Every structure is written in C-alpha cells, then in structure tokens.
Amino acid sequence: MPPAATTNLGYTPPDGxxxxxxxxxxxxxxxxxxxxxxxxxxxxxxxxxYFSVSYSEIAWVxxxxxxxxxxxxxxxxxxxxxxxxxTVVIIGGLMVGASxxxxxxxxxxxxxxxxxxxxxxxxxxxxxxxxxxxxxxxxQVKRPVANGLAMAGSPVFLSTLAPLNQFLxxxxxxRGAFMxxxxxxxxxCVAGALMRPVNMKTVQKHPVTAxxxxxxxKAGSTENNAxxxxxxxxxxxxxxxxxxxxADKLMDLSLFKHRGFIIYLxxxxxxFFGFFAPVVFLPSYAKxxxxxxxxxxxLLSIFAFVDMFARPGTGLIANIKWIRPRIQYFFxxxxxxxxxxxxxxxxxxxxxxxxxxxxxAVFFGVAFGMVCALLFxxxxxxxxAQRFSSAVGLVTILECGPVLLGPPISxxxxxxxxxxxYMYWACGAMMLAPxxxxxxxxxxxxxxxxxxxxxxxxxxxxxxxxxQSVAEKAEARKKxxxxxxxxxxxxxxxxxxxxxxxxxxx
Amino acid sequence: MLAGKRRAEIMSVSxxxxxxxxxxxxxxxxxxxxxxxxxxxPTDHHSLPITLQCNLTSAHSAHKxxxxxxxxxxxxxxxxxxxxxxxxxxxxxxxxxxEYMCVYTFDQAPSANATIxxxxxxxxxxxxxxxxxxxxxxxxxYCKSTGYPYPIWTxxxxxNGFYMDINNSSGRFFINNKDNYTELSIINLDIxxxxxxxxxxxxxxxxxxxxxxxxxxxxxxxxxxxxxxVLAEVVILVVIIVVYEKRKKPDxxxxxxxxxxxxxxxxxxxxxxxNLRQRNTN
Numbered sequence: 140m141p142p143a144a145t146t147n148l149g150y151t152p153p154d155g156x157x158x159x160x161x162x163x164x165x166x167x168x169x170x171x172x173x174x175x176x177x178x179x180x181x182x183x184x185x186x187x188x189y190f191s192v193s194y195s196e197i198a199w200v201x202x203x204x205x206x207x208x209x210x211x212x213x214x215x216x217x218x219x220x221x222x223x224x225x226t227v228v229i230i231g232g233l234m235v236g237a238s239x240x241x242x243x244x245x246x247x248x249x250x251x252x253x254x255x256x257x258x259x260x261x262x263x264x265x266x267x268x269x270x271x272x273x274x275x276x277x278x279q280v281k282r283p284v285a286n287g288l289a290m291a292g293s294p295v296f297l298s299t300l301a302p303l304n305q306f307l308x309x310x311x312x313x314r315g316a317f318m319x320x321x322x323x324x325x326x327x328c329v330a331g332a333l334m335r336p337v338n339m340k341t342v343q344k345h346p347v348t349a350x351x352x353x354x355x356x357k358a359g360s361t362e363n364n365a366x367x368x369x370x371x372x373x374x375x376x377x378x379x380x381x382x383x384x385x386a387d388k389l390m391d392l393s394l395f396k397h398r399g400f401i402i403y404l405x406x407x408x409x410x411f412f413g414f415f416a417p418v419v420f421l422p423s424y425a426k427x428x429x430x431x432x433x434x435x436x437x438l439l440s441i442f443a444f445v446d447m448f449a450r451p452g453t454g455l456i457a458n459i460k461w462i463r464p465r466i467q468y469f470f471x472x473x474x475x476x477x478x479x480x481x482x483x484x485x486x487x488x489x490x491x492x493x494x495x496x497x498x499x500a501v502f503f504g505v506a507f508g509m510v511c512a513l514l515f516x517x518x519x520x521x522x523x524a525q526r527f528s529s530a531v532g533l534v535t536i537l538e539c540g541p542v543l544l545g546p547p548i549s550x551x552x553x554x555x556x557x558x559x560x561y562m563y564w565a566c567g568a569m570m571l572a573p574x575x576x577x578x579x580x581x582x583x584x585x586x587x588x589x590x591x592x593x594x595x596x597x598x599x600x601x602x603x604x605x606x607q608s609v610a611e612k613a614e615a616r617k618k619x620x621x622x623x624x625x626x627x628x629x630x631x632x633x634x635x636x637x638x639x640x641x642x643x644x645x
Numbered sequence: 646m647l648a649g650k651r652r653a654e655i656m657s658v659s660x661x662x663x664x665x666x667x668x669x670x671x672x673x674x675x676x677x678x679x680x681x682x683x684x685x686x687p688t689d690h691h692s693l694p695i696t697l698q699c700n701l702t703s704a705h706s707a708h709k710x711x712x713x714x715x716x717x718x719x720x721x722x723x724x725x726x727x728x729x730x731x732x733x734x735x736x737x738x739x740x741x742x743x744e745y746m747c748v749y750t751f752d753q754a755p756s757a758n759a760t761i762x763x764x765x766x767x768x769x770x771x772x773x774x775x776x777x778x779x780x781x782x783x784x785x786x787y788c789k790s791t792g793y794p795y796p797i798w799t800x801x802x803x804x805n806g807f808y809m810d811i812n813n814s815s816g817r818f819f820i821n822n823k824d825n826y827t828e829l830s831i832i833n834l835d836i837x838x839x840x841x842x843x844x845x846x847x848x849x850x851x852x853x854x855x856x857x858x859x860x861x862x863x864x865x866x867x868x869x870x871x872x873x874x875v876l877a878e879v880v881i882l883v884v885i886i887v888v889y890e891k892r893k894k895p896d897x898x899x900x901x902x903x904x905x906x907x908x909x910x911x912x913x914x915x916x917x918x919x920n921l922r923q924r925n926t927n
Contacts, residue, residue, distance in 0.1 A: 309777055310777070310863070310867070311863060311867055311868045311871075312777070312778075312779050312863055314868075315863070315867055315868030316868070318868045318872050319868050319871050319872055319875065321872075322871075322872045322875035322876045322879070323875055325875070325876065325879045326875075326878075326879055326882075328879060328883055329879055329882045329883055329886070332882070332883045332886040332887055333886060335890060
C-alpha cells in the first residue's frame with residue numbers, strides 16, 4: 140500500500156548506493172548541529188571567570204546559538220531551494236569554523252554572543268536543514284532507516300564532544316580550544332562534499348504533477364480533471380527545473396493550508412515545551428533525592444547510550460511494511476510514551492531510589508530516541524520530499540519558542556514548588572496531551588486522505604482516456620511524422636503506464 | 646627624732662603585713678579550677694572519645710554560668726550552670742584540635758577560665774592537584790590544613806629527584822601564610838623553568854605533613870599545529886571526495902533522451918525490395 144503522502148519528486152529515489160554516503164554526511168552535520176551548543180558548556184566556568192560575568196550571562200551564549208539555529212530555518216530553506224543542499228552545507232561549515240576561530244580572539248562577552256551565538260548558530264542551521272532535506276531526495280522506501288541513522292548523530296557526537304572538549308580545555312585553554320574546535324567543525328564541509336545532488340541521468344523519471352499538495356480539495360481535483368494539459372502535466376522544461384538536486388521554489392507558504400502540516404505543527408509546538416526539560420534536570424533531581432554526583436552524571440550517560448541505539452532501531456521498525464503506511468500513529472504513540480515515562484518518573488524515584496531512576500533513564504532514552512528519529516520522517520511523510528525543505532524551515536522557527544522557553548519554565552516550576560516531581564508531571568502532561576491529539580487528528584487525516592485517493596482513482600480512469608486523446612492530438616499535430624503501427628502501439632502503452640503511475644503517486 | 650624613726654618602722658611593718666594580708670585575702674577570693682591535662686591526638690586519626698573536664702573547686706561567690714570556647718570563639722550549646730562542666734568529643738579528628746577554654750562567669754567579678762590544649766599533627770585537607778596556565782599568566786597554588794599548633798609552611802619544587810627550596814632570584818614567587826592556609830603565587834609564568842611539581846610542607850611541634858601539586862604551563866601557540874593538522878585533514882577529504890566524483894561522472898552519462906543520431910539512418914539497403922515504410926529521421 141503506498142504511503143499516505145507521496146514524494147511527487149518526479150523520479151524514483153535511488154534508495155541506496157551513494158545514498159548511504161549521503162546518510163553518513165547527514166550524520167556528521169546533524170551531530171554537530173545538535174551536540175555543539177550543548178558541549179560548549181564545558182568552557183563556561185573558565186570564560187565566566189575570565190570575563191567576570193555572571194552565570195546567566197554566559198549561559199546566553201548557548202541560548203543564542205540554539206535560537207539562531209532554529210530561527211535560521213526559513214533562511215536556510217530559502218537558500219537550499221535556490222542553491223541546493225551541498226553549497227549551503229559547505230557555507231554553513233565555513234561559517235561556524237570561521238566564527239569559532241574569530242571568537243578565540245574575542246575580548247568581551249559581546250564578541251562571543253555575536254560570533255559563537257549568532258554566526259555560529261546560523262552556520263549550524265545551514266547544516267541541519269539541508270541534511271534532512273537531502274535524505275528525502277535520496278530515499279523513499281528505506282527513508283525511515285536513513286532518517287533514524289542520520290539522527291543518531293546527535294547522541295554519538297554529544298558523547299564524543301564532551302570529553303574531547305574537556306581534553307582540549309586542559310591542554311590548550313579556552314582560546315586554543317576554540318581555535319581547534321573551529322577546525323574540527325569544518326568537517327561539516329566534508330559532510331557537504333558528500334551530499335552530491337542526485338544524478339538525474341541514472342534515475343528513473345516520471346512526469347511530475349503540479350505540486351498542489353496532497354490535500355487538494357474536491358473542487359481542485361475536478362479542476363484538474365477538466366484541464367489535464369494546463370494543470371497536471373508540466374512542460375518538459377518545467378519538469379527539468381523541478382526535479383533533481385534540492386532546488387525548488389523559494390518558500391512554500393501554502394504549507395499553512397496543508398491539513399497534515401497544521402496538525403503536526405500544533406502537536407509539536409506543545410510537545411517541545413516538555414521535551415528537553417526532563418533531560419536538563421535529571422542530574423539535579425537525582426542529587427536532590429540524595430544520589431552523589433558521579434552516579435547522577437552516569438544517569439545521563441545511560442540515557443545517551445540508549446538514545447544512540449534507539450534512533451536507528453526506531454528507523455528500522457518504522458520501515459516495516461505494517462507500520463510505514465501508518466507512521467503517524469507510531470509517532471503519536473512515541474510522544475505519548477514519553478509523557479507516560481515522565482508521569483511515572485517521580486513514583487520510580489520515590490519507591491525504588493537510584494534503581495528506579497536508572498530504569499527511568501533507560502525507558503526515557505528509548506522514548507527520546509523514538510521521537511527524535513521520527514520527528515522529521517513524519518514531516519517528510521506528510522508534505523512530501525519536494526516541499527520538505529520549506530516545511531522544515533517553518534517548523535523549526537516556530538519550535539524555537541518552546542525549545543528555548545521549556546527549560547526555564549520548568550526551572551520556575553521547580554523553584555515555586557521546591558520539588559522536581561511537579562515539573563515531571565507537568566512535562567508528562569505536556570507530552571501526553573499532544574500525543575493523544577496527534578493520534579486522534581491523524582486518524583481523521585488518514586480517513587480524509589484515503590477518501591481522496593479513492594476519488595482520484597475514479598477520476599484518473601476518466602483522466603486516462605482524456606490523456607490518450609490528448610496524446611493522439613499531439614501526434615496528429617506533428618508534421619512529416621508517419622508512424623508505423625508498432626510505434627503507435629508503443630505511444631499508446633506509454634500513455635497508459637503514465638496514467639497508472641499518476642494514480643499511485645497521488 | 647626618736648618618734649619619727651619608730652613611726653617609719655611601724656609603718657613599713659604594717660605595710661608589709663598589709664600586703665601579705667592582701668595577698669592572702671585575694672588568693673582566698675580567686676576561684677580555682679581543676680582541669681584535665683593537655684591531650685595529643687594520635688597521628689593515625691583513630692582516637693578514642695575524649696572528655697574535657699573542668700571543676701570549679703573554690704570561689705568567692707556562686708558562679709552565674711559556665712561555657713566552653715575553642716580558639717577564642719564560644720562553642721554553641723555549651724552554656725550551663727554546673728560547677729563541674731564537661732565537653733565530650735565522640736570521634737576526635739584533626740580539625741578538633743585547638744586551644745579549648747572552660748569559662749565561668751560571675752555577677753560582680755571577672756570571669757575565670759582554664760585552658761586545655763588538644764594538639765594534633767598537621768593534616769593537609771585542601772590543595773589544587775594540578776593547574777594548567779598559559780605562559781605569561783599568573784598561577785596560584787594553595788594548601789589548607791587542620792591541626793594545632795598552627796604549622797610553619799614551606800614550599801619546595803621537585804628538581805632532579807629532590808625537593809629543593811624555591812629559587813626566587815627572578816622575584817616572581819610570592820608566598821602568603823596565614824594560620825592553617827598558605828598560598829604560592831607565581832607571576833609571569835615562564836615555560837622553561839616553572840612547570841613541575843611543587844610541594845607544600847606543614848610542620849609543627851607534633852609532626853609534619855606535605856602534599857604535591859603539579860603546575861603545567863602551556864605554550865602561547867600550542868594550538869597551532871593541531872589546528873593546521875585538522876584543517877589539512879578537512880581539505881584532503883574534500884579534495885578526495887570531489888575528485889572521485891568528477892572521475893566517476895563520465896561513466897554515468899547515458900544518452901537515452903537525445904535522438905540516437907548515427908544509429909538510425911535513412912538507408913534502405915536492407916529492405917529495399919520489401920514494402921516497409923520508414924520514418925524520416927532527419
């Protein structure tokens with residue numbers, strides 16, 4: 140059974156071959172994007188003393204970097220749509236590298252805000268968007284696996300960068316370490332070099348419909364039936380512009396009318412309020428119930444380790460033929476599962492102590508990995524790979540707010556009640572509610588989509604006969620063309636196959 | 646004249662008796678306290694519980710209350726009204742050493758006290774295990790100890806297997822000692838002579854203790870070679886990937902879109918006499 144929303148890419152993605160090298164490049168890019176801002180916190184104490192600023196002022200560096208990374212989403216989408224994935228990733232890598240090298244010469248905290256925060260953050264967003272987009276260009280059948288593997292970059296890089304940063308700091312001081320980190324981050328350019336545009340000459344092409352999205356209303360579909368020439372089949376030149384590479388029209392704001400996109404957006408914005416705070420506060424919670432520093436830190440290591448394997452694992456599970464068509468349900472389940480974990484956490488901590496928290500860390504690691512692995516896969520599934528670039532830009536800038544406000548609000552809850560369990564319950568509720576919301580809304584969405592498929596099936600048969608007459612007319616118009624009977628048959632069959640393929644794509 | 650001489654004699658004798666009597670009276674009035682002996686804590690830190698005792702045996706008047714002081718500061722919750730007062734230490738450790746005083750206060754007279762000393766060997770409880778600084782910066786090494794009497798601190802540097810006193814000919818070393826705390830600051834770090842192991846030594850009449858801190862000095866341009874190394878690696882990888890791609894490209898081109906040109910011809914050599922219609926491919 141075909142997936143709920145198709146790619147309307149215009150070609151069959153390779154689903155392998157060089158695609159795995161592209162996944163490795165995306166692994167590196169995504170790893171740096173998510174892990175880099177978090178790993179910089181190791182230098183904060185020293186920099187704080189050096190510049191004589193308070194802890195909240197130095198924490199702004201990380202916040203600015205994260206917010207620039209999310210806010211840069213639309214900018215990144217526009218650039219990707221215009222220049223293609225590879226160029227943007229390489230520029231992003233150069234930006235972050237140059238900003239880190241320049242920051243090592245900084246003399247005030249403002250220099251760090253601007254260089255590391257703003258420019259570095261934008262550079263990372265130029266890495267994040269294209270990496271996600273290009274996976275959609277290279278994979279269709281095995282896309283969840285590819286997404287899961289690429290997203291696994293985040294925990295792997297975080298667990299590598301943290302000790303590496305400590306080593307660099309001990310041996311080179313923070314200025315020297317920034318220099319060397321700038322060079323290390325330029326490995327993103329290597330990742331960009333791997334992101335070759337899809338070789339259009341070797342893939343199997345088929346005509347593309349005008350991308351009116353998958354939620355064309357009844358009026359629209361009848362319109363298409365009436366004007367097959369103008370509406371559906373693009374001319375040869377338009378096809379060549381649309382397919383191949385990552386280029387697309389500049390920013391697709393019509394996404395806001397896309398039903399699936401709106402559902403995804405609402406669910407995610409609420410979910411992100413409670414997504415990161417439990418991770419941030421886990422060691423503090425452990426220390427609060429009397430566990431010592433090393434064991435509390437070990438909880439985070441367990442969490443990261445489980446996360447590392449949960450992501451590709453989820454990708455594999457999402458790929459099996461029973462789940463792939465209904466992947467939205469799988470995503471809603473994983474969000475709700477997160478919520479349940481947080482709701483049970485205080486009980487585990489109180490009744491089982493450290494062992495309870497270890498159990499929680501394991502289950503939470505699985506839940507976190509599941510959500511992260513599916514996060515962008517379901518968006519691709521909803522809007523299709525062609526519009527994914529614009530979609531992910533819009534989604535990240537709108538998620539910017541919850542991602543940044545979540546931990547401080549949770550911290551405020553902890554301060555007000557002087558107990559972590561209320562915060563965990565609040566986070567659990569903030570994840571369980573969107574999970575259930577997504578589940579219900581997607582049920583309706585799937586019903587609607589199935590109905591549209593049925594309508595198009597009945598419309599396509601009518602379209603098919605119309606198309607054959609169009610093809611015949613075109614042939615009649617051509618001068619000096621005498622066709623043998625064989626070639627007439629061949630033309631007719633081609634038209635029939637095109638019609639069938641159209642039916643399956645939509 | 647005889648009356649004056651005799652008067653002087655009488656006056657000196659009475660003054661002498663007066664002083665004697667004053668001393669007798671005052672010694673009768675001064676309170677006396679029986680206190681326990683001075684204690685020395687064992688060096689292995691496993692000491693049996695200690696009880697410090699003070700007994701007010703005689704006083705000119707009833708005392709108001711009694712309390713204990715350590716090193717000049719009152720110990721909380723030791724105030725009471727007993728003449729026989731005790732201070733109990735369950736597990737005495739190095740930090741419990743010091744000068745203890747039991748104090749008795751009186752309404753109309755100054756308070757009386759007795760001193761008991763608990764002595765211990767100095768035990769270094771805080772120090773910086775290692776410090777990494779860039780050349781030209783200032784380094785600070787410190788040591789904190791417990792123990793009484795307060796130790797005498799000395800700093801030494803490891804040189805050819807022996808700890809030698811620090812050579813301050815360059816005038817960059819400053820030592821600051823205060824009771825149980827010592828600080829060694831080195832300004833304008835020199836990468837050739839300053840790195841190494843530094844030992845702080847605490848000595849008092851009971852014993853001595855020392856601990857080592859390591860100082861490392863980073864070169865100003867230490868980061869240069871790693872930076873160049875990583876940049877070179879990035880450039881090489883990018884070049885390899887791009888060259889591999891350019892070399893593969895000619896193999897992949899397949900011309901299935903364009904007209905085949907030489908493959909189709911208009912020649913009718915093979916089927917001249919057959920009745921085949923052939924499309925003109927010009």
